[in-house]
Structure formats: structure tokens, C-alpha cells
Amino acid sequence: MAVKIDVVTIFPHMIEAGLAEGVVGRARIAGRLDIVVHDLRDFTTDRHRVVDDVPFGGGPGMVMKPEPFFAAMRAIRASRGEPEVVALLSPAGDRLTQDGARRLSGNRHLVLLCGRYEGIDERVREALVTEEISIGDYVLSGGEVPALAVIDAVGRLVPGVVGDDQSVEGDSFTRGLLDYPHYTRPAEYEGRRVPEVLMSGHHAEIRRWRREAALQRTVERRPDLLPTATLDADEREWLERADRPIGE
Ligand code: 9D3
Numbered sequence: 001m002a003v004k005i006d007v008v009t010i011f012p013h014m015i016e017a018g019l020a021e022g023v024v025g026r027a028r029i030a031g032r033l034d035i036v037v038h039d040l041r042d043f044t045t046d047r048h049r050v051v052d053d054v055p056f057g058g059g060p061g062m063v064m065k066p067e068p069f070f071a072a073m074r075a076i077r078a079s080r081g082e083p084e085v086v087a088l089l090s091p092a093g094d095r096l097t098q099d100g101a102r103r104l105s106g107n108r109h110l111v112l113l114c115g116r117y118e119g120i121d122e123r124v125r126e127a128l129v130t131e132e133i134s135i136g137d138y139v140l141s142g143g144e145v146p147a148l149a150v151i152d153a154v155g156r157l158v159p160g161v162v163g164d165d166q167s168v169e170g171d172s173f174t175r176g177l178l179d180y181p182h183y184t185r186p187a188e189y190e191g192r193r194v195p196e197v198l199m200s201g202h203h204a205e206i207r208r209w210r211r212e213a214a215l216q217r218t219v220e221r222r223p224d225l226l227p228t229a230t231l232d233a234d235e236r237e238w239l240e241r242a243d244r245p246i247g248e
Contacts, residue, residue, distance in 0.1 A: 001108065002034040003158050004080060005151060008072045009114040010051055011144050012037045018148040027161040035151065036080065043071035052117050061118030069113060069124045076111060083109040086130045087150070089143030090115060093132030096150060100133070104150070105157035112150060114143030176229030178218045180210040212238055 007015050015037045019025050027033045041049040044067075052062040073086070084107040087093075094100065104110060113120075113129065125132070135146040156162045183194040197209045215235055218225055219242055231239065 002032050003105070003107070003154075004034045004083075004109040005036075005154075006076050006080060006083070006109075006111045007035070007037045007114065007147055007151075008040055008069065008076075008111065009037065009144055009147070010040045010116055011114075011142070012039045014144045015114075015147060018144075019151065022152075023162055024152050024155040027155060027158065030160075032158055032160050033151075033155050038072055038076070040068050040072060043068040043075065055118070064115055064117055064120040064124075066121040066123050069120070069128060073111070073128050081109060083107075083111045084130075085110045086113065086128050087111065088113045088115065088120070088125060088129045088132045089134075089146040089150070090120075090132045091134050091139065093134040095137075096133050096135050096146075096153065098153070101150070101153035102157055105154045110154070112143075112147045114147050116142040175214075176225055177214045178222055178225070180213040180217070208234075211235060215239060216242065 009015055019028055019035060019037075024033065028035050040051050044050060051065055051068050053065050055061070055063045076083070085104065087104075087110065089112060113124070133146065133150060135149045140146065156168065159165075162168050183198060187194050187199060195209065197205050200206070211234070215231075215238055218229070219239070226239070
């Protein structure tokens with residue numbers, strides 16, 4: 001069965017545009033991802049479709065009103081059923097990780113609520129939201145780009161969305177390591193040669209070179225990943241050797 005995702009936003013075209021291409025877009029067309037984008041303004045009742053208001057207590061900026069979110073969730077529950085997850089995209093949320101994306105992909109129905117302005121009325125969090133998700137420590141203008149990141153990361157873990165299960169399985173973050181360097185033709189470009197071993201046809205040696213290159217790159221760039229990476233005995237030995245000061 002397809003995974004259902006509902007997105008609530010004041011910029012539905014932004015989400016639709018992000019879903020129009022790529023593997024996740026194709027999976028939507030193929031029916032493996034059942035994504036519905038809702039315009040928050042459709043759930044307002046005033047002539048001007050207002051979704052924000054001044055903050056109680058004063059201060060700068062505007063706050064998103066609660067009623068349109070409550071009305072949107074009521075409509076989603078009525079038309080699409082009870083979701084397991086109602087996630088608010090928020091800079092104050094738990095950072096999205098590959099493990100988090102995998103856990104989310106195990107659900108049948110997710111709702112993603114996108115905020116704009118300075119914030120969202122706290123009663124939306126209290127009554128509707130089951131978790132809050134951030135995509136990292138930088139300031140964006142709203143939850144739409146983060147929602148697309150969540151849909152992409154989660155969507156590609158749904159069986160059949162990425163054509164080749166091996167490329168999901170081989171993902172760097174699936175093993176907890178960075179990827180190895182890639183090369184294609186020509187064998188020499190502007191004086192730079194492709195490593196000989198990759199053109200040798202010795203599949204065992206190629207595998208070994210790639211594993212060692214991935215490990216080396218991870219040691220250099222993301223040593224923080226090593227304690228939780230899935231390493232075999234060879235890799236542990238390489239790592240010890242790489243760790244040891246020269247001459248010892
Ligand atoms: C200038 C306002 N900020 C005061 C420190 C608070 C703020 C409110 C709303 C900052 C950003 C936003 C809009 N961002 C999101 O809704 C958002 C987000 C992000 O900015 N970074 C990383 N992940 C996310 S998820 C949602």
C-alpha cells in the first residue's frame with residue numbers, strides 16, 4: 001500500500017513544484033506515494049483569507065492563527081483518515097536524520113504542517129502536533145523547503161520508489177559512512193587519470209578500494225560518523241592503522 005502524506009501550507013505551489021520531478025515525483029504518479037497538498041487559506045472563513053494575527057503580549061512580527069490549522073486537520077481526518085504522525089516543521093524541532101527518515105517511512109499516513117511568519121499559535125502544537133522536525137541549524141523563511149526535504153528523504157525509503165533497492169541499501173548513511181569517489185569515461189581528462197584498479201575488472205579489488213576510500217574520506221571529513229558506522233573486521237583494522245601515528 002502507498003504511504004499517504006498530507007501537506008498544509010500557505011504556498012501549495014512551492015510544494016507541488018518540488019514534487020513535480022525526480023524519483024519522488026515519479027513515485028507519486030505511479031501511486032506509491034499518495035501526496036495531497038492543502039492550501040491553509042482554503043480553511044479560513046473571512047473574506048480576505050487571513051492566516052496570521054498580531055502576537056498577544058506584543059512584540060514584532062505576526063503569529064499564525066490556530067483556527068485554519070484545526071479546520072485543515074479536521075478535513076484531512078474526514079477525507080483521508082487518522083494519521084499516525086502530525087509533524088510541525090519548526091526550527092525548534094528534532095533534527096532530521098537518516099534514522100528519523102527511516103522511522104517516519106514506517107508509517108502509513110503522515111501530515112506535515114508548514115509554518116511561516118514568526119511562529120505558530122502554541123495551541124496548534126499542544127492539540128494537533130505529535131512531533132516537531134527541523135532540517136538543520138540555519139534560518140529559512142518557512143517550513144516548505146523542510147517539508148520537501150522530509151518528503152524526499154522519507155519517500156525514497158518507501159519500497160519501489162527508488163528503482164534499485166541496492167542503491168538505497170548502499171547509501172552512505174545506510175552504512176554510516178560517506179560515499180567513495182566515482183568516475184566515468186574518459187579514462188583520462190585534462191591530465192587526470194581514473195584510478196587504475198577501477199578499470200582492471202578485478203571486482204574483489206574494486207570493492208576493497210571503494211571500501212577503503214569511503215573509510216578514508218569519512219576519517220578526513222566526518223570522523224563524528226565513525227563511532228556509529230557499520231564496519232567489518234577489515235575496516236576496523238584499516239581504521240586502527242590510519243589512527244596510528246606514522247612510525248609507530
Ligand atoms: C526570525 C525569526 N526567528 C527568530 C530566531 C525564528 C524563526 C521562525 C520561523 C526562524 C525561522 C522560521 C522559519 N523556519 C521554519 O519554519 C523551519 C526551519 C528553519 O528555519 N530551519 C531549519 N529547519 C526548519 S523546519 C521549519
